[in-house]
Amino acid sequence: MQFFKVKTVEETFALIQEHIPEIREVETRTLEEALHCILAEPIVAAENVPGFDRSTVDGYAVFAKDTYGSSESMPGFLTVAGEVEMGKEAGAPLSRGEAIYVPTGGMVPPGSDSVLMIEHCEEIGGLLNTYRQVAPGENIIRAGEDIKEGEVLLEAGTKLRPQEIGALASLGISKVNVYRKIKAAYLSTGDEIVPYETESLKVGQVRDIxxxxxxxxAKGWGVETIYGGITADDYDIFAAKARELYEQADILILSGGSSVGAKDYTTEVIQSLGEPGVFVHGISIKPGKPTILAVANGKPVIGLPGHPASAMIIFRLFGEKIIKQRQGERHGKKPERLFARSTKNIPSAPGRSDYIRVRLFEKEGEWWADPIIGKSGLITTLVKSDGIVEIQSEKEGILQGELVPVIASK
Incomplete structure (x- = not known):
């Protein structure tokens, strides 16, 4: 067969980078509507955050020098000169030898350079007994320390998570220009596949999970999905349904029929959708070798293996990369990886990247990864797993106790 020329994992990522085009249509959304969207332009701060020096604790604004040498056994003494009300501007500047009460988040009076926590002092009859010394700048956030006026807060291509939304709100920004959200259409193939709601299975049938x-x-990555149902192993029916979904979406996902069996029409159907067509048919990976990646007239098409475990792992690795690139994400979070020690020796074939499902647990301050033994098509191995150990193609396995990278489940 002219296809099924296996690529390495590294080659596959490089080909995705080369072939997958971005969505460039821009729309304006309110912050409430912009979660998980991708910024189409950089955000430059028009003001400082905070806009004034503020206290991070309940305490007294002081000059740090006035507290030097203070201790429980030999306290210092300062004159209490008033207090700052929350949400109001501080009054007169602080003078040496004085202290002014400031609540958490309150404005620090001009002149003071630190705040002494209320737990470390005691006010008695207008005098403040100081039981601890503080350093200049302690317990104060300076104006512009969080966000400085004129700085680029967020680059174009940044995915707006809750924390980015909060940062934008702190600047008084209520609307942002983002790339429109993408749609992914999904179609299952196979005579044996039936809807997952099917209560009683006939011999040979499998529920579509x-x-x-x-x-x-995909939804967790901010993508709207369209379910195309299940199509039989008939080329004309399959091709017609794939074409219908292709026209509705920005990405087409086909599950099943990606290997080289006599009734696997996925490659032919994908080639019929448009040029240039398939650029990956087969990846040197376990599980998930019979994976198809293509671009048809600018739209990515993903052919996933039919086994649920293989489909999830492949989509987690390559589907996320395709989606991020398609929606213009260039400054997103890196894949969530942690390092853990393997509880067992895990063999691997050289020249092939293996992804082994593991259960994670903590022992004596370290993470450990316990391989979940089971065939690649078993669904319960996914349920029991907390992540996937990545064994790169140049390795011949890992040893018990070896520190290994783990892609954490989301």
Whole structure:
């Protein structure tokens, strides 16, 4: 067969980078509507955050020098000169030898250079007994220390998570220009596949769970999904349904029929959708070798293996990369990886990247990864797993106790 020329994981990522085009349509959204969207332009701060020096604790604004040498056994003494009310401007500047009460988040009086926590002092009859010394700048956030006027807060291509939304709100920004959200259409193939709601299975039938798992991942990445149902192993029916979904979406995902069996029409159907067509058919990876990646007239098409475990792992690795690139994300979070020690020796074939499902647990301050033994098509191995150990193609396995990278489950 002219296809099924296996690529390495590294080659596959490079080809995705080369072939997948971005969505460039821009729309304006309110912050409430912009969660998980991708910024189409950089955000430059028009003001300082905070806009004034503020206290991070309940305490007394002081000059740090006035507290030097203070201790429980030999306290210092300062004159209490008033207090700052929350949400109001501080009054007169602080003078040496004085202290002014400031609540958490309150404005620090001009002149003071630190705040002494209320737990470390005691006011008695207008005098403040100081039981601890503070350093200049202690317990104060200076104006512009969080966000400085004129700085680029967020680059174009940044995915707006809750923390980015909060930062924008702190600047008084209520609307942002973002790339429009992408849609992914999903279609399951196979004579043996039936809707997951089917209560009683006939011999040889399998419930379609891949849509729920794959779509669940896509939704978590901010993608709207369209379910195209299940199509039989008939070229004309398959091609017609794939074309219909292709026209509705920005990415087409096909599950099943990606290998080289006599009734696997996925490659032919994908080639019929448009040029240039398939650029990956087969990846040197376990599980998930019979994976197809293509671009048809600018739209990515993903052919996933039919096994649920393989489909999830492949989509987690390559589907996320395709989606991020398609929606213009260039400054997003790196894949969530942690390092853990393997509880067992894990063999691996050289020249192939292996992804082994593991259970994570903590022992004596370290993470440990316990391999979950089971065939690649078993669904329960996914349920029991907390992540996937990555064994790169140049390795021949890992040893018990070896520190290994783990892609954490989301």
């Amino acid at each position: 891949n849509y729920l798992t794959v779509a669940g991942l």
